[in-house]
Structures are given as C-alpha cells and as structure tokens.
Amino acid sequence: MSHIALYRSWRPKTFREVIGQEHITQTLQNSIRESRVSHAYLFSGPRGTGKTSTAKILAKAVNCRNGPSEEPCNQCEACRRIAEGSVMDVIELDAASNNGVDEIRDIRDKVKYVPTEVRYKVYIIDEVHMLSIGASNALLKTLEEPPAHVIFILATTEPHKLPVTIISRCQKFDFRRVSLEEQVERLRHICEQEGIRAEQKALSHIARLSDGGMRDALSLLDQIISYTGGEVSYQTAVALTGGIASDEFRNMALAIKNHDLGVVLDMIDRFMQEGKSAEKSIENLIQYFRDLLMLNILPASPDLSGRIFADDDVKELAAAYTSDQIFAIIDTLNHYQSEMKYASQPHILLELALLKISSDLSQRQQVKPERPIAAEAPRKIVELERKLEQMERQLADLAKTVLSTGGGTPPPAGEAPKTGHSAAGKRPNPGATQLSKTKDASRMKEFAGERAKPWFQEVLMQWSQVLNRVKENKITVHAWLVDGEPVSASKDTVLVAFKNTIHRETTEKPANKQLIESVLESILGKPLKLATIMLKEWNDAIQEKDDPGQTSEELKLEPEEETQGKYKEEWINQAIELFGESMVVIKDE
Template sequence: MSHIALYRAWRPQTFRDMVGQQHVVQTLQNAIRERRISHAYLFNGPRGTGKTSAAKILAKAVNCLEGPTPDPCNVCDACVGITSGSIMDVVEIDAASNRGIDEIRDIRDKVRYAPTEVRYKVYIIDEVHMLTSEAFNALLKTLEEPPAHVIFILATTEPHKLPATIISRCQRFDFRQVGMEEQTERLRRICEEEGIAADDDALAYIARLSDGGMRDAISLLEQVASFAGGRITLDEAVDVTGGMVAEQFAELANAVRDRDVAAIMALTEGLMQAGKSADKCIENLIYYFRDLLLLKLVPGQHAGTERIVDPERFRAMAESFSKDRLFQMIDTLNKYQNEMRHAAQPQTLFEVALMKICTIPEPGAALDSAARSVPAASAGGRETAASSEVLRLQQRIDTLEQRLEQLMREGVAAGGMPAASPAAGNGGRAGGRTGGAAFGSRPGGAPSASPSIGKVKLEPFAAARGGEAFERIRAQWPEALQRVKEAGVSVHAWLINGEPVSAVDDQVLLAFKNTIHRETTEKPANREVIERVLQAVFGRPLRFVTVMQKDWQAAEGSAQNAAAEPLQWQARRSRLRRASRNG
C-alpha cells in the first residue's frame, strides 16, 4: 500500500470536491451558470484552504468543451490539459519568484492575443502580494482595460498588502479555515478509499494540527500513514508530529498547579531530550489549558479536545484551577509563544514561560497577605525569589504612596520633589491618584527621559471610552500591530504589550502593565515608527499616549462612579418626596 503524493491524488478537481468553502463555490457556480463571468478575481484566505485549486477548477469550468459549465467534465481535452498543465492559454505564475515588472510586462504584451487552444486565457497569479510596486502598477493598467478573452485570478494569504486600486478591480472571495469536523470527515473518507486503518481520535488530532488547512491535514495524514505499521493511532500521530501525549500534559499541569518548579525543569528536560520542539510544546499547552477553561465555563459540554482520554481525570484537573488563573496562564503562554519565534534559545524561553505561570498568584490574594507569608516561608527555608520581589516592590509602593500623600497635604508642587526621590519613576501611579496630573520635569528644568509619560489627563479618555471612533481603531489594531512588526520586530515586541483602551480626537490611549514596556515604547525612535504606521493604517495622523493599566482602571472606576452619582441623588429625592406625601 503506497501513500506517496496523497494530496495530489485527493486535490479537488471539481467544485463539489471543495471542503468548507460552500459560500465561494455557490457564488462561482451561479455566476458561470448565468454567464456573468468577471475579468478578474481575488481569492484570499489562509494557506491550504483551496485557493489555487479553486482557480484551476474555475479555469476548467469556463473552458470546458461542454461549457462554460458550473461542473467541468474533467474528461474533455481542455479539462485534461488544464489539469496536467499542458494548455498554454492557462498560465500559473508564482509571484514569490516572478515578482518584477518584467514578468508583468510580458503578461501585458501577451494578453492582446486571442487564445489558441481554449475559450479563455486564464492567468493564475499565486502569492500576488509579493509583487513589487512597479509590477502592481503594470498589472493595474491591464486590469483597467482587459480584453474580453482574458481572466485574471489573483490568490493571496495577505490581502492587506495589495494596493486598494488592485482590490477594487477584482471580485473578492474570502476562503475560510475548514472546520475541524469537516476535516475529520474528509480524512476518514480518504483513509477508507486508500485502505488506511486509522482511529478517530488520531484523525481528529491531525485535523487540529492543520489549523484549518485541508492541504496540511492531508500532508500530515500521509506522513503519519508512512510511519504507522498497520493502523494509525493517536500515540503514533502525536509521536510523528512532535506533540505531547496525555500523560505528559497531566504531569506538567500537576507541577504547575503545585508550583513545583523543580519538577517542571525535569519534565522540560525530558521533553527536549525526547526530541520535542519548544514551540510545539507551548502550543499544545495553550490548547490543553484552553480545554480546561472551557470545561470550567461550560461544565455540561464536552471539552472538545482529542488529547484527553480520561474525562474524569481531566475534569478533576479543571477543578484544581480557578478560571481567572487559567485566563492568566493562557495569556502568559501566548505572549511567550510570540516571543519564541524570534528567540535564539527557544528551550530557555519555554522553561521561563512555565516558571512564570507557576508564580502567578491566585486572584483575590492581597499583596499584604503575601508579604506576611514571606517571613514564615523564610523560617521554613521555602522563601522563593518571586515572594521576595513581591515584598520589596510592595514596601516600596507603600513608602511612595505615603510620601505623595504627605506632599499633597502640605501643598508642595510635584515638580519640586527632591532629585533623589524615586517617585518620579512612579509617575503613572501618581497621575491616577491626582486626576491625571503627574511629574513632567526633573529638578533644574531638565526634561524627563520620556516627555509624554505621566502627562496624560485621563478624564477625557474615560468619558470617551467605548465610542464609535475608538471601536474602529480597536478593530484595526491587529493590522496596525502587523504593520509595526514589518517595520521593526523590536518595536513590535514592546508595543504588543500595550492595549488600546480609549481614543480622543487624534490621540489613542495605550494601557501597559509593565513600566519598562511603556517607557521603551515612548522612546522617540520607536514613537516615530509607530505613529507613521498608525497614519498609514487609519488614513489620518494619530498620536499615541500611554498610561499604566492600574491607573486606567482607577480612572474608569471614577468615571463610572461619577456617572452613577446623579442617579443616586435622583433616587434620594424620590424617596424624600414619597416620605413627605405619606407624612
């Protein structure tokens, strides 16, 4: 039994073979049936979802000897030739390797001539976003005045990189990620047709790893089938793809729950020696804790995971974590996963991520109680570096708060504080307590390192939170982050830790949890890059201002209380009126 080139054997040949793209298929078939064929199409979507396959099927549909027909026959000379690639009038171009203006000019010269073998000349340009600006300009001229016998099909995974002038001249179709159930069913059908024995949980695991791409799912199935002896099992699928088995999940989760860093280090070393990749391990852990969280939030529903073979043990593990802690752990692992893509030592970063989620405190635990527990832990020899750091920071914060309150009572101006005072480093906190006023300069008139830090008045932003303008900014924020990443990976690494929370006029307010991330983002060189990207994404000049997250939460709470105060007075007046009438 041979499993070589399984994807080529199961590549869609008709629209009926397309999986999970019914909205695209129905629209194209109706257009062909009604003879409303466009001169240019844009197929956009994640990798492996059928964009290029759909383009070839469309080429066969319009050129089939029995058509144009929504269902190409795949037996006539035109269909067979297009499938094999021998029809010279149907040209497939990889824009990643043919991205210059010369290649597009060659196309522009040839489109003038009528097709010689079939009804339409079809140009399929894959990864079209890789074309240069000059090539796009040359292509635009052809798209504006196309000959009647030419059809362009552009395929891309990154449509935001295409000029708007190109997109506006194409009919755009968005290909979606294929659902897990549809993928599993298609893999099961392939196994039945090819004589491959496979367990359902193994097929579900392969579907999950493909991330919605049918091509990737079939390629993984071919790889696992080549490895398996007689039957594809879940353990074999996990082993071949470098994943983690259920027992390893349970051991790591137990160590995280017990905050046992020593056990985590031993387990991590064992995983690395077994050939597991750090990025794959952290990805699997995110899925695992996501399933725990889902079971806690929706107890009556199956967790939707193929990794857990013992539901009772899985349920007991979910009960040992609070949902707030699970949220924080998933968020932390996700941040480290993003950083791991650029790390020189991914194993070290994986170990740090696990140690980090071990030290996440349970929500609701007051810092002062943590501080009181430190001496007792020290007496028993169990004091950790994290507890010591928490105590030191808490004591420093308490001292700073006392000094600030004393200065405000005495009426001392903020700019007149002694040069040695560490309160200037806590400008964000002071701003939150004094309605947005903070330290903008140092003694002697020397400007601060970050001129905009601490000068933000939060009242206008708190009043404008949730506005329509801000919602538009938040909806496009992922695109802005991606553009910043393309402009500079290091700038993106600092900016991603900030969250847009409000917007007023031409200013966007970003809230940061970490002072270092905030200060580095505020540096003039980083600010210039970020604001240039913001102007390009939102089409107008935008500046960003920053605040610490705790200060923003305090300002939000004050705004909500201020909004609720008139309602409280109205209720009080109503009670007084009722009392006077009754009296």
Template sequence: MSYTALYRKWRPQTFDDVIGQDHIVRTLKNQIAGKRIAHAYLFCGTRGTGKTSTAKIFAKTVNCQHSIEGNPCNQCELCRDQMEGSGMNVIEIDAASNNGVDNIREIREEVKYSPAKGRYKVYIIDEVHMLSTGAFNALLKTLEEPPPHIIFILATTDPQKIPATILSRCQRFDFRRISIGEMTQQLKKYMEIEQVDIEESALSYIAGIADGSMRDALSILDQCISFYFGEQITLEKVLQVLGAVDTQVYYDMTQALIQQDTQQCIELIQEVQMQGRDLIQFVLGLIKHFRDLLVVRATKEAEGILNHSKEQIQKLKEQSKIVEGNTLLRYIRVFSELESQMKYASQGKVLLEVAVMKLCQPRLEQSNDALLERIRQLEVKLEKGSWLGSQITSIAEKNPTHSSKTTATFSAPPPKPKAVPEEVKKAVGQWNDFKLKFTGPLGGLLKDVEAGYLEGETYYLICPNGILVEELGKRKHVIGEELEKTMGKQFHLQVIEFQEYQKKYQELYGLVQEGQEEDAESSLLNTKVQEMLEHWSQAGVPIQWEES
C-alpha cells in the same frame, strides 16, 4: 509510475470536491451557469484552503465543452489537456519569482491573442501581493479593460498588501479555514480509498494541528503513513512522528503549576525531553490547554467551541474549577513570551525551567503579575488562618527555649484594669482638656458635650439634645479607646441627654446640680446664634428675652 504525494493526488477536480468553501463554490457555479463571468477575480485566504485548486477548476469549467451544472465534465479534450498539464488556455504565474515590470509587460503582449482552443484564456497569478509597485501599475490598465477572451484570477494570502486600485477592479472571494470536523471526515474518506488503517482520533488530531489547511493535513498524514507503512496508525504513533506529547502531560503540568510544585514541573519537563519531544511544541500545547480551560470557564456549552470528546471536555471542566481565570491569563502570557524566546535560544530547556520556577515561586520575580500572585497567596493563607500559626510554630521550633516568649509576642495584649470611682471622677475633671484631642467631625460634636459622674464606675457623656446622643452613641467606642490610652484604665461610657442626667441626679441627691442647668441652656444655643448675639451686644442693640 512514480509516487504522487497525497495532497497532489487528492487535489479537487470539480467544485463538488472543494470542502469548506460553499459560499464561493455556489457563486462561481451560478456565474458560469448564468454566463455572468467576470473578467477579474481575487481569491484570498490562508494556505491550503483551496484557492489555487478552485482557480484551476474555474478555468477548466469556463472552457469545458460539456459542463454539468457548473462543474467540468473532465472528459472532453480541453478538460483532459488541462488535467494532463498540456493545455494552452490556462497560464499559471508565480508572482513571487516573476514580480517585475517586464513580466507583466509580457502578459500585456500575450493577452492580445485569442486562445487556440476554447473560449477563454485564464491567467492565474499566485501570491500576487509579491508584485512590485511598478508591476502593479503595469497590470492596472490591462486588468481594468482586458480583451473579452481573458480572465484574470489573482490568488494571495495577504490581501492587505495589494493596492486599492487593483482590489476595486476584482471580485473578491475570501476562503475560510476548513473546520476540523469537515477535514476529519474528508481525511477518513481518503484513507478508506487508500486502504490505510488509522484511528479516527489520530485523524482528528492531525486535522487540529493543520490549522484549517487541508494541504498541511495531507502532508502530515503522508509522513505518518510512510513511517508506519503497513501498520495501524494510532494517536500515540502520530504524536511520536510529530514530536508532540500526550495530552495528559498538559493536565499534570497545569496541576503542578496550580499547586506550585516546582519539583514536579521540572520532572515533567525532563520526562518530555527524554521522550524526544519538541519543547516548543510542548509549550504551544500548554498554551492551547490553558486556552481550553479559559473557554470552559467562560462558556456554558464548550462542546460547540472545543474540538474534544465529551470525556475530554469533562476533564477540562473539573480542572477549571481549581484555577482562577486571572491565573490562566498569566500562564498564557508567560508561555507565549517564552515560546518566542525559545525559537532563538540555544538552551530552550533552561528558559522553560526558569519560567515554571517563576510561576511556582512568585517571590523570584518582581513583575506586577508576580506581586499580584503573592498578594493572592497571602489572602488565601489569611482566610484559612494558617499564616500566623505557621509563623509562631516555625519560630518556636527554631528557638524552643524561648517558645513561651514567642507565643506571648504574637498573642493579643492583656486588657487594661477597670477604672474605680475615684479614677472616674478624676477623668471627668479632665474632660475639657481631653476632648481637645479630637478634631474633625467628632471634635465638632464634642464641643457642647460635658462629662459627669453620679455613682459607681459609669462615665457619663452629657449631651444637650437627643440628636447628639444618637450621633455620639455611634462613636462612643472611639472616645473609649482614646480615654483608655490616656488614663490607662477601662471606662464604662454612657451617652445621656441633659434632662435625663438631671433626673437621675435629683433621684440620688434630691436637688439640681449647681451650674449644670445654666451651662446646659447656654450649650443649647447654636454657635452661630451666640456669635450673632455677641455682635449685637457689642453694637449696642438691646436684646429682650421673653418667656414662652
């Protein structure tokens, strides 16, 4: 007897054998048990999820003479005929190769005739989205009002391409991708029956790369069994057959990228290639690894999301602590673009090496991501205080004879000498010209401020009221810096109210400073009030002052 591929040998024969589609199986079984069978169904879903198998089981069950709780008995004549491929009640049509109007017209002519055996004639049209527009239009009327003995089951991987007029006439069922856990357990049962010695970690890895398709998983498993026939199949052997790499390489590559170790990255790529691994698969594995690191960073319980062992998840958590989320997003973006380019490149290794060089040395690239990375590196160096020291050291090493000059260049400028009393007096005399340098809010505050000198090295800023003293005290350093630039000396500034300054003056000299009192009183008047008084005076309005 000729060998039968695993995915054909283990094709489900009852609804109970279909895994991962409980929501569909239960509905179909209830329809059969309750005799509420529709005339048209649409099965949607990715490859290998059980669309065609479910359609065949359904077609077998509706004609079964002894169905058991919605499942076919697989013992009656009609069930055996269909299982052997000699039944006349189930017609499978591949719409990819029979997509013309003429093919649909043949179906319209055939549906007139009742089935030779059984109650229903079932048409299974696979990849129905491949039908032409004319074929869909020809099918429309028959699909809407078929004879009572006809059932249409349309299967597709791309329901968006099916006209809305067809969709509205069918009961739609969306098949889900099979989870890795369910697929691993099912593969384990198959291998026990087949008496194949295989590690569970290998089955889990196969289920993961099958991407929810049981047919793909069985095909990969069939290939591994043939390659290592009679031997125990381990994860390393599966990786060898598929051209994949050990997961430790992804950790090493990520660590090298984080440390920006270009040499280590190039050596890892060389090692992967020398082992005969597929570089595109290596890039896809890296992208998945970066995604796993992102998930670990963003979630509290990654165990329910990632299909990894506890030890593996712990390793991911440890590595995720030393890399930022923005950096991982950049890695994913760069390697995703690289994977698309490598598919059509004759020198895929060169593209991969250039990509990791750009990631390790952002100065080689002028993109926004590279500039942001360079800024991030500068911020890290400035926080550590290592950048300035390294610059000084490098310059000193290159030119040791002028190391002292280099150090002086990078050191802070020497402080200016303190002003002596004669210099303070001179600066006070220049106050009216000096305060004109200030504009904006500070210039407005200084308009009514005068400078004064009593003794020692103190430069007094005399304010007419306490509010101005408080506001000017917050900006005293700005005035001091400007005064230092102008005079070339350091001044000890003190902001003081007019009454307090007069009190100190009397204590030192025993009399009121001439002109100060009048000047202070006039400065207390608001500028707008002074303008108003001047306007009244010019208009001849008499102004009378009263003593309070």
C-alpha cells in the same frame, strides 16, 4: 510507478470536492449558470485552503466542451489537459519568481490574441502580492478592461499587501480555515479509500496541527503513513509530528495545581531528552490552557471553536482551576514565549515560567478574594478614612451655615464652593437613586445578597462595553462614571459605588443618568435603573454583613467645654471645633 503525494492525488477536481468553502463555490456556480462570469477574481486566504485548486476548477468549468457548466465533466479533452497543465491558453504563473515588469508586459502584449484551444484564455497568478510596484502598475489597465475572451484569477495569502487599485478591479473571495470536523471527516474518507486504518484521535491531532489548512493535514498524514505502512495511531502521530500528547499536558497541569515542582521539572527534562523544543512545548501549553479556559467559562457549550479536546479528564481539570488563574497562567506563558526568541537556552525559560506559575498559584490560594478590601486594610487606615469622611460632612454643614448667616460670599453660578469637596453641600437631584447606609439599610442588605446572582455576573462581564458605549455618546459622562464600579445588581437595578462624592453627584444628574440607563438597556437587553452609593459605605455594609459581631463605630467630634458658646456667631464656634482654636484667626473688617 512513482509515488504521488496525497495532497496532489486528492486535490479537488470539482467544486463540490472543495472542503469548507461553500460560500465561494456556490457563488461561482451561480455565476457560470447565469452567464455572469467576471473578468477578474481575487482569491485570498490562509495556505492550503483551496485557492489554486478552485481557480483551476473554474478554468475547467468555463472551458469544458460540455459547458460552460456548474461542474466540469473532467472527461473531455479540455478538462483533462487543463488538469495536466498542457493547455496553452490556461497560463499559471508564480508571482514570487515572475514579479518583474517584463513578465507582466509580456502578458499585456499577448492578452489581446484570441485563445486557440479553448473558449477562454485564463491567467492564474499565484502569490500576486509578490509583484513589484512597477509590475502591479503594468497590470492595472489590462486588469481593468481585458478582452472578452480573458479571465484573470489572482491568488494570495496576504491581500493587505496588494494595492487597492488592483483589489477594486476584482471580485474578492475570502477563503476561510477548514473546520476541525470537516478536516477529520475528509481525512477519514481518504484513509478508507486508501485502505489505511486510522484512530479518530490521531486524525483529530493531525487536523489541529494543520491549523485549518487541508494541504498541511494531508502532508502530515502522508508522512505518518510512510512511517507506519498503513496504520495511523495517536501515539505515532504525536511522536512523528514532534508534539506532546494531551495526557502529558494534563499530568503537568495537575502537578502545577498541586505545586509538585519536582514532577514538573522531571517532565520538562524528559521532553528535552526526547528532542522536543522548548518553543513548541510552551506554544502547546498555551493552547492547552486556552482549551481549559474555554471549558471553564462555558462548561456546557459543546466544542466552542471546533478545536477543543473536551474529554471527561480535561473537563474535570478545567473545573479545578478558576478563570482568573488560567488568565494569569496564559499571560505568564505568553511573556516567556516572547523572551525565548532571544534566549540561547530556551528550556531554562520554560522551567522558570512553570515555576513562576506554580508560585503565583500558591500565593493566590492564600488570599481570600471574598473579603472586602477595607477588611484587609490596617486598622489605622480604616480609622483615617472614617475621620476624613466625617470631616467632609462637617465641612459641608459649615459651608451651608456660613452662606445662610451671611458670613461668606456664595460662589458664582456653576462654580463649586472652595472647600475642596464641592459636591458635599449640594442638594441631591429630585429623581436620584442614592443609597445611604443609615437611611437605606434594608435595601443595602438586599443588594448585598444579590452579589452572587447570575444577573450581576452578566453586568460585570459587560461593564467595559457599557463604559465604551457611554464614552462614544458623551465623553464627559464617561469621565464621571469611570470613577465608579458595579458592586451589585438586582433584576431591574445596577448599584454602582463611587470613591468621590462629586463624581457620584454629577452622574446622578437626570440627563447623565438617563444616558447611562439607556446604554445599560442597549448592552444588557433589558431596562435597568441606576443606583449609586459611596464605596466606603458599601464596604462597611458588606463587612457588617460578613461579620455581624463587628459594628462600625461612628466617629463623632464632641465640642470642648472651653470653646462652646465662646463666640456669638455659631459658624465661628463650629470652625474652632473642626480645626482647633490655634488654627483659626478672626479678623475684624
């Protein structure tokens, strides 16, 4: 007797045998029980998830001699012959090879004749997206109003290629990828029934490679059984599928972490000698580091996606990397994977990718991310920033003096003073929560101690969503808020540091502040206040906290003796003090 492939011999014969598609099988069973069977169905989803099998089960259920029933009996002549494909009234077509107008016109001409052998005439058209434009148009009218004895079942892996006129005439069911646990359980059941001994780890490896397709998993299992003759081990499964064992990836990840480039290059050379492809190796590496990232972000969560090998060794390795390091590794691997498509020697790009990753990790470890940016800047830049901030404050004081003494014309309503820093001379909003290094030193110390707390980490993770929601509500407020960045948070307040004074002042307007606080509450799930500070003051405060021996020396402009009191108008004397006597020209009008 000729061998029958596992995916054929174990093809589902009833709705309850369809794995991972309960949301579809339950709906179809209810429709049959309540006599609400539609005239047209569209089954879409990845390959090997049961679309065609479900279509044939539905054809048997509506035509069963003991039904229509929720499950076909598979015993009557109609069920047996439909399963064998020998019933003339159940027609199964492949649209990839029958995609012309003539084939569809033939269906349109024959659809009006009543079935001769069973209750319903069922047309199962697989890969329906392959129909030509003319064939799709020829199918439209028949699909919309077929005779009462006809049911159309269309199946496709690419529903986005179908005309919306066809989709709108069908009941659409989306088949999903089968989860890892369901696949492993099904494979274990088949192995028990077939008398095959299989390791749990080997079945998990097969399920991962199938990418949610049950047919692919059974084909791989059938191939391994043919080689071993009745025993499926993990090492055999890895060797026959052309993959790399997870232990090898763990050793490579450890070598990268320890900057042991000789071990990394030796492993790559051994992979190539064993016939492994560089493209498959880098793809598996991306998947492995993705698993490390999931375990690193949420170490206590069990198997987030159903496709993670979370043994103790992998968890320990995940803890050795930071999330930022893994993000950078995946970005580098993705870049070189795309470059491999055009390379004549892709294994060289694999070596370059791993060498670059190791080099980047070495450089990242030499940098201390906890130190503020201002502490790493050269001393001259820090001094220039302090001088600039002092000049901004004195320019603001000078502008107010000019206006109070009548020495200048006040700006029109709604227009900023023409000093280049309009917000410096404005009085803060009455309800604003603006922190100052000199006035609110104790509060700033409290905020500095809150940076490592979990509620601040939650604010950082959700900040991009906050900005997007503010942009959706009012784009002008987003334009001001995007200049700031969250630097700390207490349980009821978020502290945002701004580089520009006018951006901070505009954000603190009552209407803008109320909008931002309402968005914070909707995103983070609790009422939060908004507090603001200048980024320079925050960096200085953090630097003083980290290094109390260094005190930020305030730069003061002392008036020179020769210019003090030289002019009667005080605002002229201040201008000379600020810019120098050579830069000030006084004209009498």
